[in-house]
Amino acid sequence: MxxxxxxxxxxxxxxxxxxxxxxxxxxxxxxxxIVGYCSKVASADVDHLEPMVHSFEHEGNVWAEDEIxxxxxxxxxxxxxxxxKENQIVIPKVL
Amino acid sequence: xxxxxxxxxxxxxxxxxxxxFSSVELTxxxxxxxxxxxxxxxxxxxxxxxxxxxxxxxxxERRAKNxxxxxxxxxxxGLKDIFSExxxxxxxxxxxxxxxxxxxxxxxVKKLRQSGLVMWGRLNMDEFxxxxxxxxxxxxxxxxxxxxxxxxxxxxxxxxxxxxxGEVPLSLGTDTGGSIRQPAALCGIVGLKxxxxxxxxxxxxxxxxSLDQAGPFARTTKGVARLLQVICGxxxxxxxxxxxxxxxxxxxxxxxxxxKWTLGVxxxxxxxxxxxxxxxxxxxxxxxxxxxxxxxxxxxLKTIEYAIPVYYIVATAEASSNLARYDGIRYxxxxxxxxxxxxxxxxxxxxxxxxxxxRRILLGTYVLSSGYYDAxxxxxxxxxxxxxxxxxxxxxxxxxxxxxxxPVPAFKKGERTSDPLAMYLSDIYxxxxxxxxxxxxxxPCGFTQSQLPIGMQLIxxxxxxxxxLSIAHxxxxxxxxxxxxxxx
Numbered sequence: 001m002x003x004x005x006x007x008x009x010x011x012x013x014x015x016x017x018x019x020x021x022x023x024x025x026x027x028x029x030x031x032x033x034i035v036g037y038c039s040k041v042a043s044a045d046v047d048h049l050e051p052m053v054h055s056f057e058h059e060g061n062v063w064a065e066d067e068i069x070x071x072x073x074x075x076x077x078x079x080x081x082x083x084x085k086e087n088q089i090v091i092p093k094v095l
Numbered sequence: 096x097x098x099x100x101x102x103x104x105x106x107x108x109x110x111x112x113x114x115x116f117s118s119v120e121l122t123x124x125x126x127x128x129x130x131x132x133x134x135x136x137x138x139x140x141x142x143x144x145x146x147x148x149x150x151x152x153x154x155x156e157r158r159a160k161n162x163x164x165x166x167x168x169x170x171x172x173g174l175k176d177i178f179s180e181x182x183x184x185x186x187x188x189x190x191x192x193x194x195x196x197x198x199x200x201x202x203x204v205k206k207l208r209q210s211g212l213v214m215w216g217r218l219n220m221d222e223f224x225x226x227x228x229x230x231x232x233x234x235x236x237x238x239x240x241x242x243x244x245x246x247x248x249x250x251x252x253x254x255x256x257x258x259x260x261g262e263v264p265l266s267l268g269t270d271t272g273g274s275i276r277q278p279a280a281l282c283g284i285v286g287l288k289x290x291x292x293x294x295x296x297x298x299x300x301x302x303x304x305s306l307d308q309a310g311p312f313a314r315t316t317k318g319v320a321r322l323l324q325v326i327c328g329x330x331x332x333x334x335x336x337x338x339x340x341x342x343x344x345x346x347x348x349x350x351x352x353x354x355k356w357t358l359g360v361x362x363x364x365x366x367x368x369x370x371x372x373x374x375x376x377x378x379x380x381x382x383x384x385x386x387x388x389x390x391x392x393x394x395x396l397k398t399i400e401y402a403i404p405v406y407y408i409v410a411t412a413e414a415s416s417n418l419a420r421y422d423g424i425r426y427x428x429x430x431x432x433x434x435x436x437x438x439x440x441x442x443x444x445x446x447x448x449x450x451x452x453x454r455r456i457l458l459g460t461y462v463l464s465s466g467y468y469d470a471x472x473x474x475x476x477x478x479x480x481x482x483x484x485x486x487x488x489x490x491x492x493x494x495x496x497x498x499x500x501x502p503v504p505a506f507k508k509g510e511r512t513s514d515p516l517a518m519y520l521s522d523i524y525x526x527x528x529x530x531x532x533x534x535x536x537x538x539p540c541g542f543t544q545s546q547l548p549i550g551m552q553l554i555x556x557x558x559x560x561x562x563x564l565s566i567a568h569x570x571x572x573x574x575x576x577x578x579x580x581x582x583x
Contacts, residue, residue: 007461015415015460016422017453018441027454030515034458037516038404038471044478051476052483054305054335055291055532062334076198082429091424092436 099124100261101580104318107264108166111158118158118169122151122213125171129216129262132583135243136260137235138253140176141184142216147171150213157211167321168211173266175254176217177224178309179298180204187300188232189222191447194427201298202333203267203309203326210325215263218253222449223418224269224302226250227277227521230512231451238508240282240581241547245505248278248521251312255282258312259548260583265322266312271303272406273500273525275310276537280500280550283539283579285319285567286312290557291532292337293323295330301417303410304335306529315577316538316568320344323560337558344561351565358384358566359394359493364524370503376541376549377499380570384497387569394489394496398482402527403519405482407455408462408475409530414452415459421447454515483531490556495563498524500537500550524552534560538567539576548576 008028012019019027074087083090099107099121110116126144133139154169163169176186179197181204186192200208207214221231229237229252237252239245240260247256251268255278258266268275270288279286287310294309301307311322324344330336360381365374385391423429423443430442448456462471489496502523511518528535533554540551551570555563571577 008457011457011460011464014464015456016419016440016444017448017456018445019453020445023450023453027450027457030454031458031461033516034407034454034519035461038408038458038462038475040404041401041408041474041478042470044401044474044481046474046477046481049477049480049484051473052480053476055483055530056305056335056337059292059335059337059339062338064331077425079198080195080427081425082423082427089424091439092434094436 100128101314102264103315104167104170104264104313104321105315107170111169118151118154118213119148121169122147122171122215125215125263132260133262135238136240136256136262136583137237138218138257138260138262139216140186140188140219140234140253143183147213147215154211154213164209164211165325167325169213170265171213171215171263172207172322173216173218173254173257173263174204174214175220175251175266175268177220177269177300178204178267180214184217185300186234187223188220188234189447189449189452190233191421191428191443192426199298202295202330204298206326206328212325216257218257218266220252221250222452223300223414224250224271224274225414225451225455227273227518228252228511230508231449233449236508239505240583242505245507245547246281248281248501248505250274251278254312255279255284255286258282258314259284260581264314265318267309267322267326268312269299269307269309270529271306271410272529273522275312276525276535276550276552277501277522279312279537281505281548283548283576284312284314285316285536285538285577286310287319287323287536287560288528288534289323289327289560290337290534292335293327293558293560295328295333295336297330297332303413304417305413306410308529316348316564316571317345319536320348320564339558342561344564347561348564348568351561352569354565355388355390356494356562356566357390357392357492359392359489359496361394361396361496361498363396363399364498368502368520368523369499372543373499373502373504373549377551380540380551381497383570383573392493394493396485396489396496396527398478398485399523399527401478402482402530403523405475405478405530406526407458407519408471409479411455411459412463412472413459415456415463418452418456451515479530482527486527486531486533495566496554498552498554500524500552504543504547504549528554533557534563536563536567538571540570540574541576
């Protein structure tokens with residue numbers, strides 16, 4: 001297929017999602033049609049405009065005092081991890 | 096007690112105050128209703144009856160001591176399965192979070208507790224709030240209470256269906272591109288997306304952080320105003336929650352009752368693709384307002400043609416970043432096939448996410464990737480400003496904008512699942528509102544010949560929820576669409 005389907009391998013690596021071959025086939029087609037539709041933004045005359053990152057920009061930045069507060073505990077952070085041993089999250093050997 | 100389940104919240108409040116029934120009795124009526132119909136409707140992903148009845152019991156005890164926390168003390172509310180409620184499951188309708196249990200309360204849940212509401216159930220949704228029909232839920236497809244072969248809208252599908260079907264009087268959902276307003280329209284109830292920043296996002300699973308906003312569903316505008324009051328306010332745990340005072344919505348909307356507002360009707364929202372029965376209903380609503388003495392002003396919002404492209408660039412870019420956290424290490428699901436760390440990432444995500452979530456992560460990765468960033472993401476951010484400016488220009492001469500909520504009534508299950516782009520078009524009228532950060536509301540304004548609800552959308556200036564509530568209330572006072580109930 002075209003350029004995007006070649007890139008799907010690259011995209012799946014970047015996104016850390018392994019795609020079986022059959023999924024790749026239909027995802028590639030669907031993504032091409034969506035990207036094609038999204039390309040419509042190219043025709044907008046917006047060179048004179050600033051990018052809008054957020055609709056909240058009028059509210060300005062928010063500052064907080066740098067104070068010590070009760071934070072997240074080990075129990076709190078680890079209770080949903082798939083594998084726990086001695087209060088630590090277990091993962092396969094890295095090195 | 097079965098006669099209670101379709102009562103508007105105003106009557107439930109009075110019934111509790113007058114001791115016609117207790118919170119436990121009221122809550123049991125909804126629990127019984129849920130047991131009776133949810134096998135067909137499939138609005139609930141899970142519920143904890145004992146926990147809910149304890150909350151109702153606690154409310155009755157407060158009432159007995161005259162220590163009610165608010166008018167809504169003792170009223171049940173359903174939660175989309177996206178809000179953290181301490182000790183309760185939170186799946187976001189995804190396999191990847193199937194066994195997740197919330198370690199803390201979202202700020203909004205904390206506020207519900209502080210006002211004494213009784214939390215009933217975890218409601219179905221499209222996976223990670225990505226979808227318009229509930230068909231992207233990893234667990235079940237919710238039916239439309241008006242026609243079980245049809246979808247209820249999405250992504251807050253269960254939240255809308257449960258209220259419409261009398262399983263709960265109030266519920267909460269989230270809206271990133273129309274996920275409160277579209278299901279409210281398709282299920283024939285009221286749903287409001289507040290101004291971006293009105294409600295803290297702390298404890299709500301993130302999809303697209305610059306667009307996500309939580310909001311209420313109810314059978315009436317007053318019900319929505321009351322629940323909105325509970326959940327709004329600034330929060331130190333969300334830097335994007337607005338640091339500004341929250342008005343008394345109900346009081347303000349009632350005080351606006353005799354105002355004759357100027358309503359903008361954008362020509363571009365009545366073009367190709369709009370169902371003729373919906374067009375006719377919206378046009379008769381416009382006539383109604385004209386007869387009431389409102390000024391109806393034709394306006395242009397030409398940027399609608401860019402709304403869906405910009406949304407699917409911005410939202411997916413943010414989603415690809417937000418959903419990177421589901422790595423097979425911290426959040427419940429890890430692929431049993433994974434032997435190496437790389438496989439923990441790649442296989443857990445591949446097995447844990449559904450198709451639509453994968454599509455959006457890949458699309459977001461694409462528009463942010465080297466070589467495509469400027470053409471897609473950079474450009475979309477500029478077009479987003481164009482859309483924002485378009486609305487702000489309109490609001491110089493009108494107080495609110497009136498449009499259809501959805502171009503079509505509830506469609507049949509399976510009708511759009513093979514064509515994602517066709518599904519995306521369901522949100523054509525709602526998406527710009529999120530991109531511009533505005534408040535938007537959908538109220539019932541008619542039925543098709545085949546008895547499917549039709550919704551009308553009102554869009555307001557930032558932080559002017561009371562205005563659109565008041566305009567909606569004016570319509571509601573003189574029509575009975577919101578009092579009709581599905582045969583289920």
